[in-house]
Amino acid sequence: MASRTILSTGNVMTAGAGVIRKPTLEKSNTELVNSLRENFRAASSFTLPLGASPTTAAKNNPAARLAPAEWTKLGSDRVLYVPMEGGEPHGLSEEREEYDVTVKLFYLPGIPSSSRCTHTKEAVHLVCKELGISSIDLLIVSFPNISFDAEDEDISSEEDVNEWVRTYRTLEGLHSAKKVSKIGLAEFGATRLSQLLPHTNVKPSVDQINVRDCCVVPKPLILYAKERNIELLTHNDCTDILPVDTLKQLVVDEFGLFGTDAKLAPQWVVKYTAVIRSRGVVENKGYIAMAEVH
Known part of the structure; x- marks a missing residue:
């Protein structure tokens, strides 16, 4: 049995409106789960051989x-790759x-x-491989169990903080290796930023926050970010984007992978x-996830 599995959606922009999430109507991991399901379904679908009759196909593969x-x-x-890489070329249609x-x-x-460095x-390697590129422009990291609260000034x-710093060292290493041009954080208010920034060599360029519950970005954060040139x-993403039960239902119950007694532990999602800069058009969008299998 595989010890790990890599799950990928491919380009969800080619999958149609049924997969792409409607932000105001659906949960923030709906797009991930739907696009994984659609990609698995397309990869596992039985295709009739040339000249074969539907009756023969049904007899040989009732499901x-x-x-x-x-x-x-x-x-x-x-590592089990789900689905396996197809024969179609990867990458972007225009120059990098x-x-x-x-x-x-x-x-x-x-x-x-301690696993975050690896x-x-x-994750960065797999995205670059999927898109056929050698580097990315912006890497935003979302730490678990952190949510943005406009009134939360707890230190x-x-x-x-030590965990954030250790992780951030990895991001700075990717920046030094020219694999990442800019670093971003998610859910950091002014207090969290003030605790982390003194320990950084490459300052974050972006702070991405969820304002779904508070609606207004607090003024202290606006001023702090402006002073330090942070965009x-x-x-409206959720931090626990791939719960264990959701993954098991999709991979084991729906598509019959691994076996009913398998234990899956999601490790990360990207x-x-x-x-396209000149047109502001999203050409390629997708997700990749990794899980351990026991």
Whole structure:
């Protein structure tokens, strides 16, 4: 059995309106789950051989779905790729300099912070491979169990700050290696920023916050960000973007991978977008997730 699995959606912009989330109507992980399901369904669908009759096909494959071994791939590193890479070319249609590529990496709850260095490098590598590029323009990281609150001025513990700093060192390393041009954070108010920034060498360029509940960006954060040339962006993603039960229902119950007694532990999720600068058009958008399998 695989010890880990990599799950990917491919380009959700080609999947149609049924997959792409309606921000005001649906939960913030609906797009991830729907697009994974659609990509798995497309990869596992039974295609009639040329000249074969539907009756013969139904007899040979009553479920009209390929066996998992035919649409997934177990690598030599015991990582199961779901689905396996297709024959269609990857990458962007125009020259690299025509795009702004943004990646948001979600560190999931319950995963040791000591794993983040490996997870970050792995996620960036897989996105670059998927898009056929060597670097990304902006990497935003989302820490678990942090939510933005306009009135929350509590100072985080020294242990939390030390974990952020250790993770941030990895981001700075990717910046030095020219794999990442700009670094971003998610859910950091003025207090959290003031605790982290003194320990950084490369200052964050972006702070992405969720204002769904408070609606207004607090003035202290606006002033703090302006003084330090940090761009404030908003979002409505959830931090626990891939709960264990959601993953098990999708992968095990719906698509029959691994077996009913398998235990899956989601490790990270990454969302990426490639926008054509001159037109402001999203050409490629997708998700990749990694989970351990026990």
